[in-house]
Amino acid sequence: MALSNQNRQEACFQLMNQTFDVLVIGGGLTGASICLDASTRGMNVALIEQHDFAIEASGQFNTLLLNQSYSKSKFWKQAYKEQSIIKRQYSPLTQTVDMVNVEYDRDIEPNKMVKIKEQMIDPLKSSRYEKHEKPLTKKSSHKREPFLSLNRVKHLSLHQDSWIDQSLMTLNTLKKAGQFNADVMNYLKAVQFIYHDKKVIGVEVEDQITGELFHIKAHYVINATGSSSESVRKLDRYDQEPVRPLPMRKMIQLVVRKESIPINQPITIHYPLTQQRVTLIPYGQYVWIKTSERTYQSHPLENELSDEEFYRLAHVLARAFVKHTLEKENFIDIHTANIIDYNLIENQTDQWYQSNSGLISTFGVPLPFYRLHAGEVVDMLTKRYKKEKGILYSTSDYRTLTIMEQTKLHLNDIQSLLMADDELTEFMFQDLSKRYGDQLFKLISYYKKAALYMEKYPMEDQWLAAEVLYAIEREAVYKPLDFLARRKRYPLYAHRSIENDLDQILAVMRDKLAWTKEECSYYNRECRLWMDAHQVTDA
Numbered sequence: 001m002a003l004s005n006q007n008r009q010e011a012c013f014q015l016m017n018q019t020f021d022v023l024v025i026g027g028g029l030t031g032a033s034i035c036l037d038a039s040t041r042g043m044n045v046a047l048i049e050q051h052d053f054a055i056e057a058s059g060q061f062n063t064l065l066l067n068q069s070y071s072k073s074k075f076w077k078q079a080y081k082e083q084s085i086i087k088r089q090y091s092p093l094t095q096t097v098d099m100v101n102v103e104y105d106r107d108i109e110p111n112k113m114v115k116i117k118e119q120m121i122d123p124l125k126s127s128r129y130e131k132h133e134k135p136l137t138k139k140s141s142h143k144r145e146p147f148l149s150l151n152r153v154k155h156l157s158l159h160q161d162s163w164i165d166q167s168l169m170t171l172n173t174l175k176k177a178g179q180f181n182a183d184v185m186n187y188l189k190a191v192q193f194i195y196h197d198k199k200v201i202g203v204e205v206e207d208q209i210t211g212e213l214f215h216i217k218a219h220y221v222i223n224a225t226g227s228s229s230e231s232v233r234k235l236d237r238y239d240q241e242p243v244r245p246l247p248m249r250k251m252i253q254l255v256v257r258k259e260s261i262p263i264n265q266p267i268t269i270h271y272p273l274t275q276q277r278v279t280l281i282p283y284g285q286y287v288w289i290k291t292s293e294r295t296y297q298s299h300p301l302e303n304e305l306s307d308e309e310f311y312r313l314a315h316v317l318a319r320a321f322v323k324h325t326l327e328k329e330n331f332i333d334i335h336t337a338n339i340i341d342y343n344l345i346e347n348q349t350d351q352w353y354q355s356n357s358g359l360i361s362t363f364g365v366p367l368p369f370y371r372l373h374a375g376e377v378v379d380m381l382t383k384r385y386k387k388e389k390g391i392l393y394s395t396s397d398y399r400t401l402t403i404m405e406q407t408k409l410h411l412n413d414i415q416s417l418l419m420a421d422d423e424l425t426e427f428m429f430q431d432l433s434k435r436y437g438d439q440l441f442k443l444i445s446y447y448k449k450a451a452l453y454m455e456k457y458p459m460e461d462q463w464l465a466a467e468v469l470y471a472i473e474r475e476a477v478y479k480p481l482d483f484l485a486r487r488k489r490y491p492l493y494a495h496r497s498i499e500n501d502l503d504q505i506l507a508v509m510r511d512k513l514a515w516t517k518e519e520c521s522y523y524n525r526e527c528r529l530w531m532d533a534h535q536v537t538d539a
């Protein structure tokens, strides 16, 4: 089924009128990859999402593929192998970056007693990129990064990482699953489970557009709702088992202006005193700061950044950068997500939990492991299903699939497809090719359609109108805010003409989605509040 909100009624009808092999709740990367894996094996799969796709943890800005520290060499090996598979599968979305690694010596300060025991099991010890690193001298490092403190540096090196636009990765995975006949639909919220003989046989969903309730039936139901996993699991009334807690890490991502931490290239700091690893990525006038913290089982999984976590991070940055400290007022944006701590996992079968009623709950894993994680969950399902029903499913095609191809076009080719007075700069062409890959052809057809809208609504930017039309018809976007967050990304922080763009986007969406005046002003207000919160307009 195409990822579109054009045929909603018909699509809901299809969902109600069959029993699926697998129903996945959650349209983030975990759900999308399970949905794709199961559908490539010939299973009849449905996926539901309560908002626009990839709008929570998987909707964050570019994610680094190797931005974790694994204490076991087998995880490093797997991560490198998966990195190259992901780069091949989503080539337009990935970008290679050279990272400077700095490891500081263990400078024990008398007033900050570090337990010897903790030092001995320091996870950073084995977090090196091993043979993938190239040593760097202090002199060349100073040339690259004059503000980096080289006092008591133990180890300096360079390694390559790749970053990927995770929200587009998720969307394209869902689109691919659609090509394998998965039924993928958003604005459907799972509100309770339905049972037969105390076993989960489906989900009651609430249509977030019409408010209607209906049932979707399936042999297996998978809860892939990220940070909502626990609350969705609580809807399962026959799940009385105490939760077997999984070791989790909390990913933290902050955005600050470059003046706060003036760096020239991506840097990873390993700091043994607080056992932290902090990655800084410069991007235009901004710097992304990423780190992760162990979350302890006795604590509920918090999505906020605690004061303690902030001070630990600020301490590392103050130690690493001459005369530069991080203050809370410097943040432009902050996001957190809880993911499984691979350092504390022995084998991968620990990554999900199945309740007595058969509901399977899965949690996010570090990005390079998504495909493997999906494969393991679906392997487990096929084994059971085969035994119960005597059906033989084929093996997964996920590994060999190209999910998104690089566009083969050059600027001149595109220009020849457009009208003579439609100008496309090299920069715009590169930008669109990166975000749309081989779908650029499709976008061009929307560019032509957009001309009609321009007649009706005098907009300035025809490409923007084309992107909105594409998002509505091919990515089932309902909200302008979600469109902006997914498609505009970084430039949002720097966007001076956002007010203007927003009016255009609202105009197209109002027309295509038949919004009422009230809905329009509601979304307008929501977008403006969000932009204020992210300091978009004063950049």
Ligand SMILES: Cc1cc2nc3c(=O)[nH]c(=O)nc-3n(C[C@H](O)[C@H](O)[C@H](O)COP(=O)(O)OP(=O)(O)OC[C@H]3O[C@@H](n4cnc5c(N)ncnc54)[C@H](O)[C@@H]3O)c2cc1C
Residues within 6 Å of the ligand: 025, 026, 027, 028, 029, 030, 031, 048, 049, 050, 051, 053, 054, 055, 056, 057, 058, 059, 060, 063, 064, 065, 067, 068, 166, 188, 189, 190, 191, 224, 225, 226, 227, 228, 232, 251, 252, 253, 290, 335, 336, 337, 338, 339, 363, 364, 365, 366, 367, 368
């Ligand atoms: C800021 C940030 C930076 C990160 N950086 C890295 C990194 O560098 N490297 C790395 O490996 N990982 C990183 N991660 C982690 C990675 O992004 C997450 O592990 C991953 O996105 C989790 O995906 P998910 O599908 O499990 O969860 P989500 O993306 O949160 O998806 C869950 C979905 O379920 C939906 N849902 C919830 N309840 C319901 C319901 N009742 N009915 C229907 N749908 C429902 C939600 O709307 C949501 O879309 C980062 C995360 C964040 C937030």
